Amino acid sequence: MVDDEQPSEYPGLHNVVAYHEGCYSGSAPEGEAGFDTLASLGVKTIISVDGAEPALIPATARGIRYIHLPIGYNGFDDERKLQLVRATRDAMRDGPVYLHCHHGKHRSAGAAGAIGVSLGWGSPSRMVRRMKVSGTSPSYRGLYACTRSATIIPASAIDAVTPDFPEVSHPAGFVRGMIEIDAINERLELIEKANWQVPDGHPDLVPAAEAGQMADLLRLLAEGDRARNRPAGFAAALHINELSAVALEEMLAGGEKDGKKLSAQFARIAEGCSHCHVKYRD
Numbered sequence: 001m002v003d004d005e006q007p008s009e010y011p012g013l014h015n016v017v018a019y020h021e022g023c024y025s026g027s028a029p030e031g032e033a034g035f036d037t038l039a040s041l042g043v044k045t046i047i048s049v050d051g052a053e054p055a056l057i058p059a060t061a062r063g064i065r066y067i068h069l070p071i072g073y074n075g076f077d078d079e080r081k082l083q084l085v086r087a088t089r090d091a092m093r094d095g096p097v098y099l100h101c102h103h104g105k106h107r108s109a110g111a112a113g114a115i116g117v118s119l120g121w122g123s124p125s126r127m128v129r130r131m132k133v134s135g136t137s138p139s140y141r142g143l144y145a146c147t148r149s150a151t152i153i154p155a156s157a158i159d160a161v162t163p164d165f166p167e168v169s170h171p172a173g174f175v176r177g178m179i180e181i182d183a184i185n186e187r188l189e190l191i192e193k194a195n196w197q198v199p200d201g202h203p204d205l206v207p208a209a210e211a212g213q214m215a216d217l218l219r220l221l222a223e224g225d226r227a228r229n230r231p232a233g234f235a236a237a238l239h240i241n242e243l244s245a246v247a248l249e250e251m252l253a254g255g256e257k258d259g260k261k262l263s264a265q266f267a268r269i270a271e272g273c274s275h276c277h278v279k280y281r282d
Contacts, residue, residue, distance in 0.1 A: 054167065106134075127147050185214070192259075219239070
């Protein structure tokens with residue numbers, strides 16, 4: 001499995017790729033079937049790098065521990081890398097580890113790649129190849145950079161990391177989430193003005209990553225307490241706009257060059273926001 005050139009599909013798990021014997025990257029578990037599959041694979045620890053809160057109850061029921069260390073689409077800093085490395089190294093003493101984000105293509109693959117280099121499982125080029133098997137888009141340069149720049153970390157440096165990792169890292173509140181979405185929207189407007197390329201003066205902006213982050217935030221807000229306490233149509237509207245943002249992300253990550261098509265999809269997101277504001281906010 002470590003040398004497989006295609007991701008594996010299992011009941012309730014998608015895009016599963018081995019980065020080392022006993023360390024897998026893939027999608028978030030879907031329902032009871034996903035957790036049953038993890039248990040059948042002998043997984044003892046799940047490390048989520050997704051923003052959504054982990055499903056602790058079905059994991060705990062199967063004797064599986066959850067660790068929640070979210071990362072972004074643009075990569076992660078050295079502090080988070082050290083936490084991921086220690087969490088993975090220590091957990092693998094008990095059995096296989098499963099890293100996941102939402103779809104298992106980008107963030108969990110980027111985390112697994114950097115972990116693999118840091119723990120000496122393979123060279124940066126080998127771990128980059130595993131990321132490509134996972135389907136990590138070349139648009140996510142920050143995630144690839146985390147793996148390409150990684151080096152073996154001495155055990156003493158890993159041991160210096162506090163091993164008190166949370167089961168759940170609570171996402172930002174609704175208002176803060178909306179503020180973040182507004183900021184992403186402004187960055188996407190700059191990208192649109194640059195014909196959907198990286199804008200001059202903003203080399204840190206990755207078009208697909210911005211759209212992916214917007215989709216992620218909309219998904220988290222739709223599944224949060226605020227949405228649960230509002231009419232059902234409110235969460236549905238957020239989910240519809242999430243799908244619009246996912247479509248834009250997939251177009252950008254897939255190399256779509258037609259600026260008119262990209263702008264039309266971006267306009268759908270803006271239209272969805274306006275309709276939701278009129279009905280539920282204004």
